[in-house]
Amino acid sequence: MVSSSVSNKRYTYIHESESKSTREAIDIHHVIINGGRATSYARRRGIGFFLVLLASSMYFFLGKENPVKTLSWGCLLSGLLVMLQSRKFVKKESVIIMPTFGIQLETQYLSGKTVSRFIPIGKILKPVLVECVTPITCYWSLSLFLRGEEQLTLVFKELRPPLKMLVPIWKALCAAIGTDHQSETIVEEEHDVSS
Amino acid sequence: MAEPPKLRVLMVSDFFFPNFGGVENHIYYLSQCLLKLGHKVVVMTHAYGNRSGVRYMTGGLKVYYVPWRPFVMQTTFPTVYGTLPIVRTILRREKITVVHGHQAFSTLCHEALMHARTMGYKVVFTDHSLYGFADVGSIHMNKVLQFSLADIDQAICVSHTSKENTVLRSGLSPAKVFMIPNAVDTAMFKPASVRPSTDIITIVVISRLVYRKGADLLVEVIPEVCRLYPNVRFVVGGDGPKHVRLEEMREKHSLQDRVEMLGAVPHSRVRSVLVTGHIFLNSSLTEAFCIAILEAASCGLLTVSTRVGGVPEACPLHGSQVLPDDMVVLAEPDPDDMVRAIEKAISILPSINPEEMHNRMKKLYSWQDVAKRTEIVYDRALKCSNRSLLERLSRFLSCGAWAGKLFCMVMILDYLLWQLLQLLQPDEDIEEAPDIRLCHHRGVEVSEGLKEEDKVRNG
Numbered sequence: 001m002v003s004s005s006v007s008n009k010r011y012t013y014i015h016e017s018e019s020k021s022t023r024e025a026i027d028i029h030h031v032i033i034n035g036g037r038a039t040s041y042a043r044r045r046g047i048g049f050f051l052v053l054l055a056s057s058m059y060f061f062l063g064k065e066n067p068v069k070t071l072s073w074g075c076l077l078s079g080l081l082v083m084l085q086s087r088k089f090v091k092k093e094s095v096i097i098m099p100t101f102g103i104q105l106e107t108q109y110l111s112g113k114t115v116s117r118f119i120p121i122g123k124i125l126k127p128v129l130v131e132c133v134t135p136i137t138c139y140w141s142l143s144l145f146l147r148g149e150e151q152l153t154l155v156f157k158e159l160r161p162p163l164k165m166l167v168p169i170w171k172a173l174c175a176a177i178g179t180d181h182q183s184e185t186i187v188e189e190e191h192d193v194s195s
Numbered sequence: 196m197a198e199p200p201k202l203r204v205l206m207v208s209d210f211f212f213p214n215f216g217g218v219e220n221h222i223y224y225l226s227q228c229l230l231k232l233g234h235k236v237v238v239m240t241h242a243y244g245n246r247s248g249v250r251y252m253t254g255g256l257k258v259y260y261v262p263w264r265p266f267v268m269q270t271t272f273p274t275v276y277g278t279l280p281i282v283r284t285i286l287r288r289e290k291i292t293v294v295h296g297h298q299a300f301s302t303l304c305h306e307a308l309m310h311a312r313t314m315g316y317k318v319v320f321t322d323h324s325l326y327g328f329a330d331v332g333s334i335h336m337n338k339v340l341q342f343s344l345a346d347i348d349q350a351i352c353v354s355h356t357s358k359e360n361t362v363l364r365s366g367l368s369p370a371k372v373f374m375i376p377n378a379v380d381t382a383m384f385k386p387a388s389v390r391p392s393t394d395i396i397t398i399v400v401i402s403r404l405v406y407r408k409g410a411d412l413l414v415e416v417i418p419e420v421c422r423l424y425p426n427v428r429f430v431v432g433g434d435g436p437k438h439v440r441l442e443e444m445r446e447k448h449s450l451q452d453r454v455e456m457l458g459a460v461p462h463s464r465v466r467s468v469l470v471t472g473h474i475f476l477n478s479s480l481t482e483a484f485c486i487a488i489l490e491a492a493s494c495g496l497l498t499v500s501t502r503v504g505g506v507p508e509a510c511p512l513h514g515s516q517v518l519p520d521d522m523v524v525l526a527e528p529d530p531d532d533m534v535r536a537i538e539k540a541i542s543i544l545p546s547i548n549p550e551e552m553h554n555r556m557k558k559l560y561s562w563q564d565v566a567k568r569t570e571i572v573y574d575r576a577l578k579c580s581n582r583s584l585l586e587r588l589s590r591f592l593s594c595g596a597w598a599g600k601l602f603c604m605v606m607i608l609d610y611l612l613w614q615l616l617q618l619l620q621p622d623e624d625i626e627e628a629p630d631i632r633l634c635h636h637r638g639v640e641v642s643e644g645l646k647e648e649d650k651v652r653n654g
Binding site: 009010130131132133134135136137138139140162163 | 247248249259260261262263277280281284285288624626628629
């Protein structure tokens with residue numbers, strides 16, 4: 001297994017592949033949120049839990065006077081909210097490409113839960129790199145055109161890795177589904193892409 | 196390997212394709228010609244219905260349809276600071292050097308120009324319309340314009356009349372304002388291969404049927420001309436609130452067979468309507484430049500127009516009016532004078548040669564010329580010195596006793612918000628978008644600029 005990686009401030013991209021890349025080799029691409037962010041999410045979860053504990057203790061031990069009551073309710077609710085949010089914190093998203101079979105998209109959360117989706121190779125029409133514009137920002141995303149579905153399917157649902165991490169995954173997907181992307185003449189030019 | 200683009204221009208306006216109009220066409224044609232000159236052009240506008248996100252048009256023109264909701268007459272809802280994040284992102288992504296805003300009525304344009312100035316970019320503004328000074332709406336509009344233009348580097352107007360109007364409304368120094376007239380796409384507006392017979396003279400009118408475009412004048416002029424000349428018929432294209440008045444006029448004078456109402460004519464069909472006629476009638480009450488008469492002249496039609504705004508002024512290109520004397524007959528915006536002008540036009544009609552008119556128009560007006568002159572304006576703007584925040588604030592103070600101070604507060608807040616955004620998302624975090632160029636000699640292919648070795652590092 002040969003692995004290569006690229007990282008920036010926020011994300012780390014790891015590519016695991018067979019050392020001799022044959023057409024049937026399984027290709028795995030991971031995008032991991034960098035350590036700092038992951039532990040900050042864990043820290044927030046800890047704070048949430050602490051707030052819930054504080055709220056319940058305030059309520060029971062300091063009596064039921066009104067200001068204390070509202071304060072403890074406030075702590076309880078915000079604590080619960082933070083804990084609920086932390087279930088959505090993503091640790092890693094992966095794309096496992098199995099040529100002639102399909103691709104598996106996996107999302108691994110901090111809580112340990114993993115959500116995966118398998119897409120058979122026949123269902124994929126084309127992988128595309130799209131620029132998404134929101135009222136506040138603009139970012140690149142890798143999406144799939146699927147047969148019979150009107151909407152594009154995002155490969156990375158929660159994370160927003162930069163373009164330089166998305167391009168090798170896109171190329172690998174094109175190769176796997178047999179699109180001759182060379183006909184699109186990707187010419188590498190002397191162009192500095194800031195990391 | 197292709198050379199890197201010399202200038203990177205961001206055109207900002209609320210008005211762009213799929214909307215059709217003078218401003219939209221201007222931005223599109225100017226962008227296409229600038230692309231041919233080797234510059235990079237990106238357009239930013241608001242989303243039109245489902246059309247939201249990034250689209251590529253002919254020649255590799257990149258258009259950002261930003262999902263901000265339009266509220267009145269296709270202008271974005273003004274939030275003053277709401278567009279700061281997306282404008283900053285687009286400016287950094289595309290490595291823009293000059294920001295070019297269009298049309299005073301576009302709120303997106305004013306906001307983008309304000310944010311671009313705060314971030315230190317060079318800014319150019321083009322005004323396409325004439326506005327009044329008297330009514331409440333105009334007074335407020337002019338104050339906003341004064342604020343917007345207090346700090347720009349250069350401005351462009353489409354006629355001398357428009358330049359006077361803009362300078363008076365905004366208090367801008369005339370030395371900063373350039374005059375670059377609009378042009379017409381002569382390749383699209385060609386005369387008919389077979390000229391329609393002059394037994395029946397057809398007068399074509401294509402305009403929005405609104406007060407501003409003189410629809411009321413038409414209601415008076417058409418019955419009179421039909422009475423005087425039995426062999427004249429009218430073709431009226433366009434739609435608007437005054438449509439009802441024209442229908443009533445048709446009924447009253449029983450002109451159903453002599454006046455044909457076409458309804459709204461899509462821009463792609465304008466030429467096919469124009470070539471069915473001999474004379475083009477423009478009855479606008481106010482007009483900064485009037486591309487419609489250029490389009491008509493390019494199709495070989497003799498033009499009758501009201502002498503208003505930028506239509507009759509001296510144009511430095513050829514030292515005469517917007518159109519030379521033998522291509523246009525001018526009249527005051529008064530029904531009797533217009534009828535006289537139409538009589539004169541009918542009398543000189545036999546001596547008109549449509550092909551010759553078209554060839555003269557080709558030489559007089561071209562978008563390539565407009566693009567080259569605009570390039571000069573951009574170069575001048577880039578040479579303007581960078582000003583610090585304090586110097587810029589002093590310009591706003593001269594806008595008025597209360598207004599000046601208000602404008603200063605607005606700019607200071609904008610500056611602080613920008614600094615906050617830089618803390619939350621530093622400039623380095625905004626990824627630069629690769630330049631995607633279309634290789635013409637091999638059809639539609641895409642060359643992406645990314646270094647192979649930067650992508651994967653063996654671990």
